[in-house]
Amino acid sequence: EHVDLEKKVALKLLRPDVARDAETLQQFRQEARAASKVGSAYICDVTDFGELADGRVFFVMEHLDGQSLGRVLRTSTRIEAARALPILRQVAKALGAAHEKGIVHLDVKPDNVMLMEHGKRHDAVKVVDFGIAGLMHQSGDEEEEIAGTPEYIAPERASGHGYDTRSDVYALGVIAYETLAGVVPSHGKNHVATLTMQVKDPPMPLRRQ
Numbered sequence: 001e002h003v004d005l006e007k008k009v010a011l012k013l014l015r016p017d018v019a020r021d022a023e024t025l026q027q028f029r030q031e032a033r034a035a036s037k038v039g040s041a042y043i044c045d046v047t048d049f050g051e052l053a054d055g056r057v058f059f060v061m062e063h064l065d066g067q068s069l070g071r072v073l074r075t076s077t078r079i080e081a082a083r084a085l086p087i088l089r090q091v092a093k094a095l096g097a098a099h100e101k102g103i104v105h106l107d108v109k110p111d112n113v114m115l116m117e118h119g120k121r122h123d124a125v126k127v128v129d130f131g132i133a134g135l136m137h138q139s140g141d142e143e144e145e146i147a148g149t150p151e152y153i154a155p156e157r158a159s160g161h162g163y164d165t166r167s168d169v170y171a172l173g174v175i176a177y178e179t180l181a182g183v184v185p186s187h188g189k190n191h192v193a194t195l196t197m198q199v200k201d202p203p204m205p206l207r208r209q
Helices: 022-038 069-076 081-100 165-181 191-200
Strands: 009-014 046-051 057-062 066-068 113-118 121-127
Touching: 009 022, 022 046, 022 057, 022 081, 066 069, 069 113, 069 165, 081 113, 081 121, 081 165
Parallel strands: none
Antiparallel strands: 009 057, 046 057, 066 113, 113 121
16 A cells, blocks of 8 residues: 555565566566556556565556456356457457557456456456567567467467567457357467467357357
């Protein structure tokens, strides 16, 4: 809780031993900068960044009192279209705002979509975790390392051909499929098998699920 403002916030910290790794520290800072740069009502806002005396690095973000879409799906398996569509529409607005700022999330999945009560709205969306977000002008033609969750990684990324905003749109499409069908379109026995399916195997039509 902020002492002067008496406002509840959330803190995300890096342990001192992890913060000594330059690449991890840079990724942590990039997450804070990416989220704060967008400034969308549909994205969890980051308000401050700092370092403690013991070497831990932290950033401050708004406190979200709710549950993730991932948790809802693990409980209910699937969601009726009447509820799913407003959720997906808000996620699309969050991604659109990020893309307008030149930021690609790269790890869009149900666990990174928070649902909260806000006024009369029961499923107000906040997209979180820009930890592997990339700037579009830095994406290049190929990715040195594929980061993210295999079930939501677009075919061009799975085959090592880089990314752009369409990579997030693909992940949103996977979420839409999952919320309505109760399963992701591509899921293999391991990460490599799943990535291969993303590239080679067309998903089963929703009407057959």
